[in-house]
Every structure is written in structure tokens, then in C-alpha cells.
Amino acid sequence: MGAITPLGHSVEELFRSQIEGQSGVSPIELFNARQFPTRFAAQVKNFDLGRHVKDAERFVDSGANCRFAVAATQQALADADLLDNHKVDRTRCGVYLGCGEGIQDFHNLIRLVAQSYRPEQRSVDTALFARGGLSCFHSHREFEQEPHTAPAHLADYFDLQGPNFNCLTACAASSQAIGEATEMIRHGDADVMLSGGAHSMIHPFGLTGFNLLTALSTNNAEPTRASRPCDLNRHGFVLGEGAGMVVLEELEHARRRGASIYAEMTGYGSTGDAFRITDSCPDGRGAIACIRGAMKDSGLAPTDIGYINAHGTSTQVNDRGETIAIKNVFGDFAYKIPVSSSKSMLGHLIAAAGAVELITAVMALRRAILPPTINYEVPDPDCDLDYIPNVAREKRVEHALSNSFGFGGQNISLIVSRFHA
Amino acid sequence: MAPSSRRAVVTGLGMVTPIGTGKAAFWEALSSRRSGIRPLTAFDASALPCRVAGQINGFDAKQYIDKKERKSIKVMSRTIQLAVAGAQLALDDAGVDKAQLDPARFGVEFGAGLIASELEEIGPPARISVDAHPDFVDLDKWGAEGLASMPPLWMLKYLPNMLASHVSILHNAQGPNNTITENEVASLLALGEAYRIIARDLADFFLVGGADSKLNPLSMVRHSLFMPLTRRNEDPERACRPFDRSRDGMILGEGAGVLAVEELEHAKKRGAHIYAEIVGFGAAFDRGCKGPGLARAVRAALGDAGIAPEDVDHINAQGTSAVEADIWEARGLHEVFGGCKCPVPVLAVKSYLGSLIAGSSTTELTASLLALEHGKVPATLNYEEPDARCPVPVINESQPVTKPYVVKVSFTELGQCAAAVLKKW
Numbered sequence: 001m002g003a004i005t006p007l008g009h010s011v012e013e014l015f016r017s018q019i020e021g022q023s024g025v026s027p028i029e030l031f032n033a034r035q036f037p038t039r040f041a042a043q044v045k046n047f048d049l050g051r052h053v054k055d056a057e058r059f060v061d062s063g064a065n066c067r068f069a070v071a072a073t074q075q076a077l078a079d080a081d082l083l084d085n086h087k088v089d090r091t092r093c094g095v096y097l098g099c100g101e102g103i104q105d106f107h108n109l110i111r112l113v114a115q116s117y118r119p120e121q122r123s124v125d126t127a128l129f130a131r132g133g134l135s136c137f138h139s140h141r142e143f144e145q146e147p148h149t150a151p152a153h154l155a156d157y158f159d160l161q162g163p164n165f166n167c168l169t170a171c172a173a174s175s176q177a178i179g180e181a182t183e184m185i186r187h188g189d190a191d192v193m194l195s196g197g198a199h200s201m202i203h204p205f206g207l208t209g210f211n212l213l214t215a216l217s218t219n220n221a222e223p224t225r226a227s228r229p230c231d232l233n234r235h236g237f238v239l240g241e242g243a244g245m246v247v248l249e250e251l252e253h254a255r256r257r258g259a260s261i262y263a264e265m266t267g268y269g270s271t272g273d274a275f276r277i278t279d280s281c282p283d284g285r286g287a288i289a290c291i292r293g294a295m296k297d298s299g300l301a302p303t304d305i306g307y308i309n310a311h312g313t314s315t316q317v318n319d320r321g322e323t324i325a326i327k328n329v330f331g332d333f334a335y336k337i338p339v340s341s342s343k344s345m346l347g348h349l350i351a352a353a354g355a356v357e358l359i360t361a362v363m364a365l366r367r368a369i370l371p372p373t374i375n376y377e378v379p380d381p382d383c384d385l386d387y388i389p390n391v392a393r394e395k396r397v398e399h400a401l402s403n404s405f406g407f408g409g410q411n412i413s414l415i416v417s418r419f420h421a
Numbered sequence: 422m423a424p425s426s427r428r429a430v431v432t433g434l435g436m437v438t439p440i441g442t443g444k445a446a447f448w449e450a451l452s453s454r455r456s457g458i459r460p461l462t463a464f465d466a467s468a469l470p471c472r473v474a475g476q477i478n479g480f481d482a483k484q485y486i487d488k489k490e491r492k493s494i495k496v497m498s499r500t501i502q503l504a505v506a507g508a509q510l511a512l513d514d515a516g517v518d519k520a521q522l523d524p525a526r527f528g529v530e531f532g533a534g535l536i537a538s539e540l541e542e543i544g545p546p547a548r549i550s551v552d553a554h555p556d557f558v559d560l561d562k563w564g565a566e567g568l569a570s571m572p573p574l575w576m577l578k579y580l581p582n583m584l585a586s587h588v589s590i591l592h593n594a595q596g597p598n599n600t601i602t603e604n605e606v607a608s609l610l611a612l613g614e615a616y617r618i619i620a621r622d623l624a625d626f627f628l629v630g631g632a633d634s635k636l637n638p639l640s641m642v643r644h645s646l647f648m649p650l651t652r653r654n655e656d657p658e659r660a661c662r663p664f665d666r667s668r669d670g671m672i673l674g675e676g677a678g679v680l681a682v683e684e685l686e687h688a689k690k691r692g693a694h695i696y697a698e699i700v701g702f703g704a705a706f707d708r709g710c711k712g713p714g715l716a717r718a719v720r721a722a723l724g725d726a727g728i729a730p731e732d733v734d735h736i737n738a739q740g741t742s743a744v745e746a747d748i749w750e751a752r753g754l755h756e757v758f759g760g761c762k763c764p765v766p767v768l769a770v771k772s773y774l775g776s777l778i779a780g781s782s783t784t785e786l787t788a789s790l791l792a793l794e795h796g797k798v799p800a801t802l803n804y805e806e807p808d809a810r811c812p813v814p815v816i817n818e819s820q821p822v823t824k825p826y827v828v829k830v831s832f833t834e835l836g837q838c839a840a841a842v843l844k845k846w
Contacts, residue, residue: 031560032560032561032564033560033564034560034561034564035560035561035562035563035564035565036564036568037564037568091705091717094704094706095706101535101581101602106558107558109543109639110543110546110547110550110551110558110563111547111551111555111556111558113540113543113544113547114544114547114548114550114551114552114555114558115551115555116540117540117541117544117545117547117548119544119545119548122541122544123541124540124541124544124638125465126464126465126466126468126540126638127465127466127467127468128468129540129638129639129642130466130468130469130638130641130642131468133638133639133642133643134468134469134470134642134645134646137642137643137646139646139647140647142643142646142647143646143647145535145643146534146535146604147534147535147581147602147603148602148603148604148606148607148833148835148837149835151603151837152706152833152835152836152837153835155706155708155836155837156706156708156709156835156836159708160706161705161706161707161708161714161717162704162705162706163703163704163705163706163839164603164704164705164706164836164837164838165601165603165610165614165704166601166602166603167599167600167601167602168533168581168582168600168602169582169585169598169599169600170580170582176599180599180614183617183621187617187621189703189704189721204560204563205576208563208568208571208575208576209575209576210576211568212568212571212572212573212574212575212576213573213574213576213577214573270597270598270599270623271525271595271596271597271598272528272529272585272586272589272594272595272596272597272598273589273595274524274589274590274592274593274594274595275590276590277493277496277574277577277583277586277587277590278574278577285595286595289525289595293623406582407577407580407582408577408580408582408583408585408586409586409589409590409598410582410585410586410598410599410600
């Protein structure tokens with residue numbers, strides 16, 4: 001496993017910080033956001049790709065998403081002993097990411113639009129715009145915004161010649177990637193799949209888009225207290241950025257080469273809300289069907305689940321709907337399952353969120369300690385489960401569920417289980 | 422894992438393309454060798470180096486959306502509108518009574534790409550933020566005043582997963598819902614994944630497709646910078662010439678191709694017309710774009726189908742008309758099919774449409790499905806002089822279908838490859 005996150009540049013740091021209940025949220029330094037409705041985010045700090053790979057200059061024109069992905073992949077493949085390991089058939093090693101797009105050249109685009117926009121006609125002089133764009137946009141950096149570049153670069157750089165996919169289903173993307181990559185191994189399409197996600201929407205257009213939707217917290221006075229999933233006074237999510245990568249491997253293949261095994265992927269559920277593009281169905285129907293699908297896939301009983309890493313965005317609608325869904329699926333036992341939201345500390349890594357949260361759930365199984373939901377202060381009668389308020393909890397867990405629900409209605413649930421040799 | 426007994430068949434085709442909307446018009450154009458490449462007129466393209474494209478004229482999304490749902494058109498970019506139209510046409514062609522579909526077993530899977538913001542929407546905030554100094558974007562002004570001048574749902578109009586989201590909402594499809602964002606190969610990967618999801622018994626009915634439109638100022642500028650586009654502006658209909666020796670670059674097109682894909686027994690039970698069965702899928706990465714990775718993807722698909730290269734009637738190639746891409750594609754195909762006693766002919770549908778990017782694979786595939794239906798493979802346009810570096814037998818005249826299998830091949834310029842095998846029903 002590998003991770004580049006607002007709470008550290010390794011899986012170890014990421015997990016330790018969560019157990020300590022740290023917040024990765026701070027005022028935005030990546031650009032001038034002083035006059036935006038929201039002026040804070042969970043940023044990856046002091047990231048230097050050169051500390052992770054030798055030839056970082058190869059990725060100089062790539063977006064933050066790709067650069068985070070390269071570093072997290074380097075860690076994950078080193079951890080799995082699959083870097084430069086040619087005892088493994090590299091044509092049987094694939095890639096399935098939920099990687100976001102790169103970052104638009106906001107400055108040049110806005111400058112050119114301002115020059116070529118004709119307010120009287122509400123139209124753009126496209127010839128003027130095109131002439132400007134052809135001379136000032138940087139061709140490589142423009143190309144690197146395309147969402148197929150990161151998975152291709154990883155395949156090329158790390159010699160992974162098997163099937164190569166990238167899905168982009170908003171906040172569910174990297175969970176969906178891990179679920180489908182698991183299915184590809186089950187089906188025999190590959191022996192090893194690099195999976196996960198990487199994304200940054202902490203840029204002027206990203207912040208603009210989410211602020212226009214009024215989806216973000218605007219608690220500029222207290223950024224570290226802004227993300228408060230399931231708390232009565234929650235009022236929106238906090239943007240984050242980063243990457244999480246996992247190496248999935250067919251069990252016998254892993255055994256034969258003596259690989260160390262973190263956990264087993266035991267359940268995957270995937271549904272669509274088919275409700276609205278702006279929010280999820282308040283009765284939780286998509287989430288319910290999705291969690292049920294993952295449970296059915298795993299063959300586990302509801303009482304087997306010992307921990308839920310929630311989607312837990314800190315919006316009114318999500319946290320209420322997710323709670324309804326958990327209660328619907330697990331019945332009275334729902335009250336006995338500890339549930340926490342990594343987003344209370346990491347913010348929302350959008351396409352990368354699910355992978356980083358799954359890694360968190362795997363570490364919770366391994367270390368027998370569950371990360372908390374921080375900023376949980378005032379209970380909401382509609383959110384009445386055990387959210388592991390503010391302090392990590394020691395508990396040995398056999399099976400954990402991780403949920404991810406995308407803007408637009410894509411729902412994903414993954415179940416991971418302790419592996420017994 | 423034991424092979425699934427569940428089989429997936431194609432029961433509906435929906436296409437919105439530069440050569441026609443719906444299967445009848447599309448087939449008519451293919452049969453009469455009518456190219457859809459024209460001078461680009463969607464906006465003033467005079468400053469662009471490439472000014473020809475596969476443009477759709479007179480498209481009106483309202484025709485494809487129920488009256489009560491039409492308010493949602495304003496939050497759909499053109500790409501989303503094309504996807505929604507293609508999906509409606511595929512459902513119509515499949516003759517489905519939606520009331521009979523189980524929403525939980527109805528999936529949607531699309532190939533999609535980046536969608537450029539309409540410049541008119543960012544004109545007002547741009548003007549507010551760049552007033553005094555033309556080279557300085559004042560983010561203080563953008564945040565304080567500019568932002569509020571934009572439509573509240575602005576971002577949702579441009580997210581790639583919104584193609585599949587809108588389609589699922591319009592048709593109450595609550596099954597698996599995914600969006601693959603890998604450029605030219607995206608919608609073929611989507612088709613492969615949907616085929617596998619049906620086989621593992623998580624859906625009975627799928628709308629699978631891809632849609633794209635780069636024919637707007639921002640996308641055209643960006644693609645002019647990084648895509649090898651043709652300079653043959655004076656001769657649009659002859660500009661896209663896959664595998665031909667005098668080809669000089671790609672052409673962008675717009676459109677959507679959507680398939681209704683259905684579990685066999687489900688299709689039989691409702692008496693559906695079946696075009697073909699999906700019998701094989703494979704994917705691979707071609708490191709360095711030399712051909713062997715593409716060949717591996719094709720071999721994996723043929724192996725999945727349990728057939729030999731000789732069993733294939735024709736290959737529905739990527740055939741971009743780019744100088745380099747056609748070479749390594751041809752090498753990869755030659756590696757698999759070069760040894761066949763009877764050459765397996767190659768069809769390149771882009772010669773009619775240009776490249777629909779994320780919409781390419783599924784749209785192009787419909788040409789082969791109609792070929793199986795009509796017993797006749799259409800010609801590739803503009804293939805006049807073979808290129809020794811492209812050792813593939815391109816069909817430049819229509820010819821009869823003689824075998825039951827077709828292979829669809831797609832890839833990205835960075836080496837992501839996929840192939841699917843379909844069998845005439």
C-alpha cells in the first residue's frame with residue numbers, strides 16, 4: 001500500500017495521524033483563495049516527488065494527481081516487493097485507477113476569455129481566443145490534464161503491461177477501481193493489479209465549482225473544526241487532495257512468491273442512485289442496495305462486520321442518508337458497529353478518497369485500533385450510531401466495510417477481511 | 422474461476438453521428454460511402470491549424486427527452502446531450518418496455534473524457550477579474566464577485582460521470598454505474614466491463630456507450646496543441662485516410678454510440694431482436710506503442726472467445742489516420758492475423774466520422790454489427806495507396822460477410838489497448 005495525503009506521505013504516517021485524531025485542514029496556500037467563500041482545505045504539504053523516485057523530472061509537466069500517484073505507487077510496489085521484480089510476469093500486472101483529471105491552466109484561460117468575451121452579445125470572439133490559446137497554452141501540460149495520462153504513465157514507468165483502466169465516478173472513483181480490479185483478478189485477467197486513485201481539486205476552478213454548489217464548509221474562522229461528520233452542526237465538506245494505491249494480487253500467486261498479505265478483499269457492491277445529479281436519494285436506497293451487494297458478495301453475516309469506514313462527508317444529506325442505510329442493512333446490530341469518517345481529518349480527496357479510506361480500514365484491521373471521527377461534539381438525533389467520537393479505540397476486528405458515494409449517484413461498498421494463512 | 426453460463430448479447434443500437442442519427446441513416450451513409458467530414462462551422466475556427474471535423478448539424482436534445490424531464494437539458498453539456506440521445510435511441514431500437522426492466526438489474530456504463538467549459542459561462546467572471554491589467558487575473562475579485570456571476574450547477578455540466586448519471590436518472594437504472602475515462606479506448610473498456618458484470622450475474626440489462634464532442638473553441642485549441650491533426654483543410658472528405666500512404670493526421674468528430682447489452686435469456690424472454698453475442702474481451706498495455714501489447718489484447722479476446730484468427734470476418738480497427746498510430750496498430754494486427762491463409766480484412770470507420778474520442782469505440786462497433794445484419798462490410802474511405810509500414814489488408818470496396826465473428830480494436834496514443842469479439846446471432 002502507498003499513500004500521499006494531507007496527513008503524511010506514507011501509509012504509516014497517514015494511519016498514525018488518524019489514530020492521534022489530527023486534522024490535515026489549514027488555510028489554502030496553493031493559490032490566493034482569500035476572497036472565496038471557502039478559504040481552507042486539506043492540502044498535501046511539502047511534497048517533493050524527487051524524494052520518492054529518481055527521475056522526477058519526467059513528470060514535470062504532469063498534474064498534481066499524477067505526481068501524487070507516482071509517489072504512492074512507488075511505495076506500494078516497493079511494499080509488495082514488485083519494483084523491478086522480473087520473476088513476476090509483467091504482462092500479468094495491470095492497472096485500474098480512479099484517477100482524477102489534471103489541473104486546468106486557470107490563469108491563461110481566464111486571461112484569454114476576458115480578452116475575447118463580448119458582454120453585449122454574451123459571446124466569445126473565438127478566433128481571438130484561439131489565436132491566444134495556441135500561443136500561450138503549454139502543449140504538454142494541456143495533454144497531461146487528460147484523465148488517461150496518469151494510468152498510462154504508471155504502466156510505463158513501473159512496467160505494468162496488463163489491462164489498463166481508469167474510471168472517474170466522482171467521489172466513488174477509486175473505490176470502484178479497487179472493486180473492479182478485484183473482479184479482474186477473480187476472473188483471471190491479471191495476477192496483480194495496481195489500483196487506487198489520485199486527485200486534487202484544490203485549484204480555483206475546483207473551489208469555484210464546489211462553492212457554487214454550496215457543498216463546502218465555510219467555517220473560515222476554524223478550519224480544523226470545519227469537517228464534522230455526523231455532528232449536528234455539520235455544514236458541508238472540506239476539499240482534500242492526495243493519492244492512495246494498493247497492490248491486489250491473486251492469492252496463490254502471492255503465496256507462491258512469499259508475499260506478505262495485508263488483508264483479503266472479500267466484498268464489492270456497486271449501484272446507481274438514479275435519483276438526482278445534485279444529491280443522493282434521502283431514503284438511502286442506492287447506498288442500501290450497494291452495502292447489501294457487498295455483504296452478499298462476501299457471504300458474511302451482518303454481525304461479522306466489526307468496523308465501518310464511512311463515506312461520512314460532513315454534509316447534512318450524506319451523513320443522514322448513510323446512517324439510514326447502515327441501519328437498514330444491519331438492523332439493531334448497526335448500533336454495535338463502530339463507524340468513523342476519515343474525512344473528519346483528511347477532508348475529501350474526491351476521486352482518491354475511497355482508496356485512502358480503504359487503506360485506513362486495512363490498517364485498522366492490522367493494528368486492531370479504529371480511527372476516530374474528530375469534531376464530533378453535538379449529537380444529531382438523525383445520526384445516532386457509534387461514530388467513535390474524537391478518540392481512537394482499540395478493538396480487534398475481523399471484517400471492515402468502506403463506503404464511497406459519488407456525486408451523480410455512483411455508490412460503492414468494499415469489504416476487507418483479516419487474512420488467516 | 423469457472424466460466425459463467427450467462428451470455429451477453431447486443432439488442433439495441435443508438436448512434437448520433439456526423440453521417441446520420443439512428444441505425445438506418447448511419448447504415449445508408451456507410452453503404453453509399455458518404456463521408457461526414459466537413460469544414461468546421463460550429464464556431465469561427467479560422468485561427469486553428471485544422472479546420473475540418475466530423476460535425477453534427479441540427480442536433481436537438483429535446484427530441485430525445487420526455488417533456489417532463491427537459492428542464493435538465495440546461496445542466497447538460499453537448500457531450501452529455503449526445504450521450505442521452507444515443508441511449509434513448511438504443512432503448513427504442515431494443516424495443517424495451519422499461520416497466521418490465523428491474524431497475525436494480527439495469528446498469529449503465531460509459532466512456533467519457535474531459536468536457537470543456539462553455540466559454541460564455543466563464544466570460545462574466547473573467548471580465549470581472551481581469552479589468553485593469555490585461556495579464557493579471559485578480560483572484561480576490563474572482564472570489565468576491567466573479568464566482569457569484571456563474572450558474573450554481575456550473576461544475577455538474579462538465580463532470581465526466583454525468584453522462585452515465587443522466588442516463589441512469591432518465592431511465593431509472595439503479596444497477597452498476599461506471600464511467601471509464603481512457604480516451605479512444607474508453608467505451609470499449611466500458612463494453613468489456615459491462616459484459617463481465619452481466620456474466621457474474623449483477624445485471625441483466627445495460628446501456629453501454631460513449632460520447633464526446635471536442636468541437637468547441639477550448640477543446641479544439643487544446644487538441645490542436647497535442648494531437649496530430651490533419652492539415653488537409655481544402656479537401657475535408659478526403660482528409661481522413663486511415664492506413665493510406667498519404668495520410669497526414671487525425672480529424673476530430675463528435676457523437677455518441679450506445680448499445681443495449683442484455684443477458685441472453687432476458688433478451689429471449691422478451692422476444693428481443695439480437696444483433697450479436699459478445700463472446701470475448703481482452704485488454705493490455707503496449708509499452709512504447711510498438712504493437713505487441715495491442716496483439717496481446719487481441720489474443721486475449723480471441724482466447725476468451727475460444728476462436729482462431731482465421732475465424733474472424735473482419736477487424737474493426739482504430740485506424741486514426743495519424744501517421745504513427747496507424748503504423749503500430751497495423752504491426753500489432755499483423756502479429757495476430759498476418760499468418761492467416763486468407764487475409765482478414767480491416768475496416769476503419771473513422772474514415773467517415775473522424776475520431777469521436779471517448780465515443781469512438783462503441784460508435785464504430787455499430788458499423789460492424791450492422792454489417793453482420795446486412796451481410797455486407799462497408800468500405801474504408803480514402804484508402805488509395807497502401808503504406809508498406811502498415812501491413813494490413815484494408816477494405817476499400819464493400820464486400821460480403823463470410824464469417825460470423827468481428828473483432829473491435831481500440832487503443833490510446835499512450836498504449837492502453839483493448840479488443841472485443843462479437844459473434845453474429
